[in-house]
Amino acid sequence: MTDIRIDGATRLYGIVGHPIGQVKSPEVFSDLFAAGEINAVMLPLHVLPDRFDAAMAALMGLANLDGLLVTVPYKPQAARFADRLGPTASRIAAVNALRREHDGTWSGDMFDGVGFVRAFERKGCELRGRRVALFGAGGAGSAIGCELAAAGVASLAIIDPRTERAAALADTLRRAFTGCRVGAADAVPHNADMIVNASTVGMRDGDGLPGEVGELASDALVGDVIVSEEPTALIRHAIRHGCRYVIGREMIAGQAEAIMSFFAVARR
Amino acid sequence: MTDIRIDGATRLYGIVGHPIGQVKSPEVFSDLFAAGEINAVMLPLHVLPDRFDAAMAALMGLANLDGLLVTVPYKPQAARFADRLGPTASRIAAVNALRREHDGTWSGDMFDGVGFVRAFERKGCELRGRRVALFGAGGAGSAIGCELAAAGVASLAIIDPRTERAAALADTLRRAFTGCRVGAADAVPHNADMIVNASTVGMRDGDGLPGEVGELASDALVGDVIVSEEPTALIRHAIRHGCRYVIGREMIAGQAEAIMSFFAVARR
Numbered sequence: 001m002t003d004i005r006i007d008g009a010t011r012l013y014g015i016v017g018h019p020i021g022q023v024k025s026p027e028v029f030s031d032l033f034a035a036g037e038i039n040a041v042m043l044p045l046h047v048l049p050d051r052f053d054a055a056m057a058a059l060m061g062l063a064n065l066d067g068l069l070v071t072v073p074y075k076p077q078a079a080r081f082a083d084r085l086g087p088t089a090s091r092i093a094a095v096n097a098l099r100r101e102h103d104g105t106w107s108g109d110m111f112d113g114v115g116f117v118r119a120f121e122r123k124g125c126e127l128r129g130r131r132v133a134l135f136g137a138g139g140a141g142s143a144i145g146c147e148l149a150a151a152g153v154a155s156l157a158i159i160d161p162r163t164e165r166a167a168a169l170a171d172t173l174r175r176a177f178t179g180c181r182v183g184a185a186d187a188v189p190h191n192a193d194m195i196v197n198a199s200t201v202g203m204r205d206g207d208g209l210p211g212e213v214g215e216l217a218s219d220a221l222v223g224d225v226i227v228s229e230e231p232t233a234l235i236r237h238a239i240r241h242g243c244r245y246v247i248g249r250e251m252i253a254g255q256a257e258a259i260m261s262f263f264a265v266a267r268r
Numbered sequence: 269m270t271d272i273r274i275d276g277a278t279r280l281y282g283i284v285g286h287p288i289g290q291v292k293s294p295e296v297f298s299d300l301f302a303a304g305e306i307n308a309v310m311l312p313l314h315v316l317p318d319r320f321d322a323a324m325a326a327l328m329g330l331a332n333l334d335g336l337l338v339t340v341p342y343k344p345q346a347a348r349f350a351d352r353l354g355p356t357a358s359r360i361a362a363v364n365a366l367r368r369e370h371d372g373t374w375s376g377d378m379f380d381g382v383g384f385v386r387a388f389e390r391k392g393c394e395l396r397g398r399r400v401a402l403f404g405a406g407g408a409g410s411a412i413g414c415e416l417a418a419a420g421v422a423s424l425a426i427i428d429p430r431t432e433r434a435a436a437l438a439d440t441l442r443r444a445f446t447g448c449r450v451g452a453a454d455a456v457p458h459n460a461d462m463i464v465n466a467s468t469v470g471m472r473d474g475d476g477l478p479g480e481v482g483e484l485a486s487d488a489l490v491g492d493v494i495v496s497e498e499p500t501a502l503i504r505h506a507i508r509h510g511c512r513y514v515i516g517r518e519m520i521a522g523q524a525e526a527i528m529s530f531f532a533v534a535r536r
Contacts, residue, residue: 004272004274006294006311008293008312021276027273043309044277044332045280048331054325054326062313
């Protein structure tokens with residue numbers, strides 16, 4: 001791997017969050033920049049909640065800062081710092097990446113779902129026509145639901161204990177994607193052939209499945225956003241049934257690749 | 269040399285300036301941090317003049333940023349962002365380094381002259397009692413004049429084509445250091461046994477001496493702030509007369525060491 005160098009000409013990128021110590025992006029993207037012989041680094045930027053607005057304005061005003069990633073809890077608030085939003089970001093009103101354009105304006109988009117879809121595509125899995133059960137209608141679930149609908153899945157059943165959140169996401173997606181049957185649900189539909197966990201279930205040791213999943217046909221697909229050392233209960237369930245699956249780390253790799261392309265457009 | 273790594277726990281330091289591409293501090297300090305196994309980097313921070321106040325407030329508000337260096341043109345303006353100033357900084361009302369203390373307040377000091385004095389000390393040169401001719405009463409000259417007076421030189425003749433600037437610096441130093449004879453001058457005094465160039469003469473190829481210097485005794489000392497590939501005319505003059513001397517690069521190395529110590533105090 002190429003060494004990271006920092007000099008007066010180094011271009012800056014940062015990830016804004018609170019807390020910040022846990023983020024992996026500084027390593028992942030600084031290494032990607034170095035590997036691509038781009039004189040740039042990705043920095044952890046720990047912004048406290050009462051300073052968010054001033055910090056964003058000032059960071060975006062640094063003449064040698066070209067892009068920002070945004071993580072918990074700032075993805076919704078960061079959207080209003082973009083002069084224009086990509087399709088997913090504008091549908092779910094949240095961004096996780098912002099880039100400075102040549103004219104000095106800023107574009108924002110949301111890549112949390114893109115990495116998920118890319119990871120399935122890399123494994124040769126066809127998403128078009130799938131009948132999806134999606135656990136979790138928060139930030140990750142919203143982004144993933146949006147990308148799955150855009151990828152042409154036939155239906156999306158959105159399951160979240162906060163039923164008003166599931167209903168709101170279903171409404172948003174139904175309006176945006178008329179070719180996809182979308183609804184809030186309280187259980188996995190019997191004909192589902194793709195199970196996606198975008199809830200936090202699986203984060204803690206000893207967590208089980210995000211809900212009742214039942215038996216799976218071997219041609220069903222399973223995806224889990226949880227990044228963990230050991231496979232989650234849902235991924236173990238997929239393995240037991242011979243299903244193809246995508247884990248959190250694969251989603252993150254797919255997302256990093258998509259974000260690098262997003263940043264690269266502005267450097268051309 | 270140890271490799272630079274950046275992760276979520278990396279502490280940030282930055283150098284604020286305009287322009288920024290020419291600064292050497294990001295490399296010098298990032299390497300010093302890595303060599304000391306400190307998980308920290310020094311970043312170039314390009315702040316445009318109309319954004320300086322907002323940028324300083326926001327940068328100092330980042331919870332993982334522990335210190336700032338300040339370069340042209342911001343050293344005077346940056347002083348008011350410190351809750352307390354070190355002795356040199358308060359005398360000349362300018363800072364080139366700020367650090368966050370454990371209680372969240374900020375301390376600032378000016379190290380532009382310290383590196384110069386340290387570099388002479390490292391060579392075993394006694395400054396006490398010297399009769400100094402100092403060319404240049406700008407930022408560098410002010411800081412160096414202050415440190416030379418603090419180091420116990422007997423007299424300081426300050427020479428600057430902007431005579432009001434020379435007179436103002438002489439006034440400041442005379443008040444602060446009653447044991448040192450300080451005055452503005454229009455030529456090197458005949459009894460001078462130390463010549464210091466803190467003007468910009470020597471920056472451009474073909475520049476000559478900063479003023480009439482005359483013959484030097486071999487026990488005279490010569491210092492030049494100019495950082496250049498080839499020795500400046502003043503340094504060549506010193507070499508011809510067998511004098512000991514300090515060049516710009518040695519001053520910078522001495523300053524980096526002093527600033528690392530300044531930052532380290534807050535990390536203890």
